[in-house]
Amino acid sequence: MTVSDLRPGPDAPLPKRVAVLSFHTSPLAQPGTGDAGGLNVYVLQTARRLARRGVEVEIFTRATHSSQPPVEEAGDGVLVRSIVAGPFEGLRKEDLPTQLCPFVAGVMRAEAGQAPGHYDLIHSHYWLSGQAGLVASEHWGVPLVHTAHTLAEVKNAVLTSGDTPEPESRRIGEQQIVDAAHRLVVNTTGERDELVGYYDADPADIDIVPPGADLEQYTPGTRRGTEQARRALGVAQRSEVIAFVGRIQPLKAPDVVVRALAEIVRAEPHRDVRLLVVGGPSGSGLERPRSLMELAEELGVAERVSFLAPRPPSELVDVYRAADIVAVPSYSESFGLVALEAQACGTPVVAAAVGGLPTAVANGRTGLTVDGHDPREWARVLGSLLDDDELRLEMSRHAPVHAAEFSWDSTADGLLASYAGTMASYRARRAAATAS
Incomplete structure (x- = not known):
């Protein structure tokens, strides 16, 4: 039922x-x-x-x-x-x-x-x-x-x-x-x-x-609040920001976002795009806790990736508000609370079309779902959404309304x-x- x-x-x-x-x-x-x-x-x-x-x-x-x-x-x-x-x-x-x-x-x-x-x-x-x-x-x-x-x-x-x-x-x-x-x-x-x-x-x-989602904690920020959040995170106001929030392990696929970032930068070397990775190693990720950092260095995007420790909701809300897009590339998710929390903050989500994520994200309205985990396809979707200010703004308006249903x-x-x-x-x- x-x-x-x-x-x-x-x-x-x-x-x-x-x-x-x-x-x-x-x-x-x-x-x-x-x-x-x-x-x-x-x-x-x-x-x-x-x-x-x-x-x-x-x-x-x-x-x-x-x-x-x-x-x-x-x-x-x-x-x-x-x-x-x-x-x-x-x-x-x-x-x-x-x-x-x-x-x-x-x-x-x-x-x-x-x-x-x-x-x-x-x-x-x-x-x-x-x-x-x-x-x-x-x-x-x-x-x-x-x-x-x-x-x-x-x-x-x-x-x-x-x-x-x-x-x-x-x-x-x-x-x-x-x-x-x-x-x-x-x-x-x-x-x-x-x-x-x-x-x-x-x-x-x-x-x-x-x-x-905790709809009292996760709420859309004002323009001034977003600027303050970026300053607190050391992110330039004009930078395009993608965020990944979650445990660093193969199942959560943070490497897909790092590889997608490298694809975006390879196509447009002067583009000011950054990635925030918020989380710690978990599961099989504990065997090589620095593997994601090493991947970023290997792909030449280490200076564009900031690795941040896990943080309580009162601080995590700033990450969601500072981001232009939150990426959830997991191979499996029973639901995807990160996607819901981000939308409650008014941030569009790009998520893998697996598990409960197609329910958590209203595709085309509050974010986009991606079939598969090909970094090139993720780069295309992330890049096109970053390019479309009008669509992102519309998604930002709809996202908290959708999140309020949960x-x-x-x-x-x-x-x-x-x-x-x-x-x-x-x-x-x-x-x-x-x-x-």
């Missing part, structure tokens, strides 16, 4: 307290480096919005620093519980499955210290959390809602040079979750179709709830409706089983 179809009835049960599982990355981590990204933003923002609606949310994650307190507040009604599971540092993402057992044990201990029925529902994020959620759901007698965010079958289908395939153990784990979870929540119809096609999921068990408040409403339906069907099945 789509979010517009998710409407709980007047007697539908709503959860009082939800346990959210985010095993492999903390919602308090800075997005853009390590394993922190859109999932972190999703978990934290939806938790805060659910709390505003009277639902207490407790987020379970793995502790990554010895100084971390076991429990932290992440807003009114939102607690983050950091469970010690394995070494605090130096544990690769590929090795995280070995720490699922201690993580599950820590989650179970936390629940055991509460009154019976403390949690009404579990919402797990990513396949590792889903595995933990299967155990907790069985022991607590509450339904499990799962959001995959990314899928092994989909990532392997678009594997790019320099990236490593997802292991078979992950695919098997995802299949187990799809078969056993009481509800699957996805971002788009395309993601629903991938679950059905690759994992034989039942469409009736899938709810479509698009993610959102908000975290709307996402929270969709999740609440999905939770209510899941709890109602779960209780009905249990009652029927008891009666028989």
Whole structure:
């Protein structure tokens, strides 16, 4: 069902307290480096919005620093519980499955210290959390809602040079979750179709709830504000600016934008065009953390590329406002929050036509989508949009209007409706089983 179809009835049960599982990355981590990204933003923002609606949310994650307190507040009604599971540092993402057992044990201990029925529902994020959620759901007698965010079958289908395939153990784990979870929540119809096609999921068990953007934080800037943002970033006012925001790893394809920049410069050497890369190495990108810098040097555009560290929303908004275009060239994206945030700031987006990006970007109206990842085609699209001031201005006007259709408040409403339906069907099945 789509979010517009998710409407709980007047007697539908709503959860009082939800346990959210985010095993492999903390919602308090800075997005853009390590394993922190859109999932972190999703978990934290939806938790805060659910709390505003009277639902207490407790987020379970793995502790990554010895100084971390076991429990932290992440807003009114939102607690983050950091469970010690394995070494605090130096544990690769590929090795995280070995720490699922201690993580599950820590989650179970936390629940055991509460009154019976403390949690009404579990919402797990990513396949590792889903595995933990299967155990907790069985022991607590509450339904499990799962959001995959990314899928092994989909990532392997678009594997790019320099990236490593997802292991078979992950695919098997995802299949187990799809078969056993009481509800699957996805971002788009395309993601629903991938679950059905690759994992034989039942469409009736899938709810479509698009993610959102923080529309209070990400807003269009004034001309003076844009000038100030450029000064703060060390960018000349007359420069043409392309921005890439995200983790530096092959899947996100930042190299495509660097190569496209080189193509633009090769055709017009005197053109004053620059690229801002905001993010840190992640995943297989950790093996060669300087590879993107080396590529820029090799292509002769190093002086035109600025590498900036990941930054909080209060500073990231300046990057979006300073850019003429934000590029999202990923090989796979379940949705693409960067595209939404940029448009909320009034910046047109050029994005790969993959995953949820064609939904996040209104092609021809708020930005452009590109088929494939040929740097020459990306150079042509980026260059033509930079050349067309009138079209960019029109897209800048439409972009915030389009982004306003997606908000975290709307996402929270969709999740609440999905939770209510899941709890109602779960209780009905249990009652029927008891009666028989």
